[in-house]
Amino acid sequence: MNKNHIILASSSPRRIDIMHQHGIHPVIIPANVDESIPEGADMEDAVMYLALKKALFVEEKIRTEEKEQDKNSVIIAADTVVYKDRIIGKPKDRQDAFEILWSLKGKMHEVATGVCILQAGTTIRHCFCEITKVFFKDFTEEELNAYLDTPEPYDKAGAYAIQGAFAQYVDHIEGDLNNVIGFPWDRIQLEFDRILG
Numbered sequence: 202m203n204k205n206h207i208i209l210a211s212s213s214p215r216r217i218d219i220m221h222q223h224g225i226h227p228v229i230i231p232a233n234v235d236e237s238i239p240e241g242a243d244m245e246d247a248v249m250y251l252a253l254k255k256a257l258f259v260e261e262k263i264r265t266e267e268k269e270q271d272k273n274s275v276i277i278a279a280d281t282v283v284y285k286d287r288i289i290g291k292p293k294d295r296q297d298a299f300e301i302l303w304s305l306k307g308k309m310h311e312v313a314t315g316v317c318i319l320q321a322g323t324t325i326r327h328c329f330c331e332i333t334k335v336f337f338k339d340f341t342e343e344e345l346n347a348y349l350d351t352p353e354p355y356d357k358a359g360a361y362a363i364q365g366a367f368a369q370y371v372d373h374i375e376g377d378l379n380n381v382i383g384f385p386w387d388r389i390q391l392e393f394d395r396i397l398g
């Protein structure tokens with residue numbers, strides 16, 4: 202992976218951390234876009250659409266700012282949702298978080314992350330979606346309420362953090378753990394090398 206001139210179109214501390222863990226220190230430009238999901242979109246289309254939207258927002262930003270060093274940058278953006286009978290994003294409030302987690306307890310759900318990699322100023326644009334299955338243990342209402350008293354669930358898709366205190370209620374997963382945290386690194390590295398050489 203050519204580590205030069207990478208822009209991460211994200212304000213997610215998890216995505217930034219995963220890049221740092223792999224020795225990459227991208228320029229961070231958050232993409233402030235409307236993250237509502239188009240009517241009728243399925244899970245894969247929804248996350249790839251939002252990842253592309255974030256990447257295009259940042260491409261347009263650097264184009265208008267005309268910073269020479271950013272002109273041919275590679276931009277990476279991602280979007281993560283949970284899926285169980287419907288697409289589930291971040292909780293609106295505590296009640297919503299309660300209802301989401303209560304509906305997932307003791308069962309399997311999917312976590313999908315869409316990633317978009319594009320090279321600014323070129324036609325190179327590539328989007329893909331990675332899916333991980335997550336199996337929750339059972340938990341009581343009391344345990345759930347104690348979790349909802351912490352700040353952890355409120356900025357996460359599905360209202361939980363597998364990398365945080367909620368790990369105790371995860372039985373096992375099938376697939377990539379980093380994908381659940383919002384950035385499927387192994388696949389990103391593979392696609393990055395394939396597209397950009």
Ligand SMILES: Cc1cn([C@H]2C[C@H](O)[C@@H](COP(=O)(O)OP(=O)(O)OP(=O)(O)O)O2)c(=O)[nH]c1=O
Nearest residue numbers: 211212213280281357358361362363381382383
């Ligand atoms: C399911 C799950 C999600 N998440 C996080 C990953 C994502 O950051 C977040 C889903 O929201 P996203 O909209 O994908 O990302 P974001 O708003 O945090 O950041 P940005 O749009 O600027 O890139 O949920 C966890 O950290 N752990 C988990 O176990």
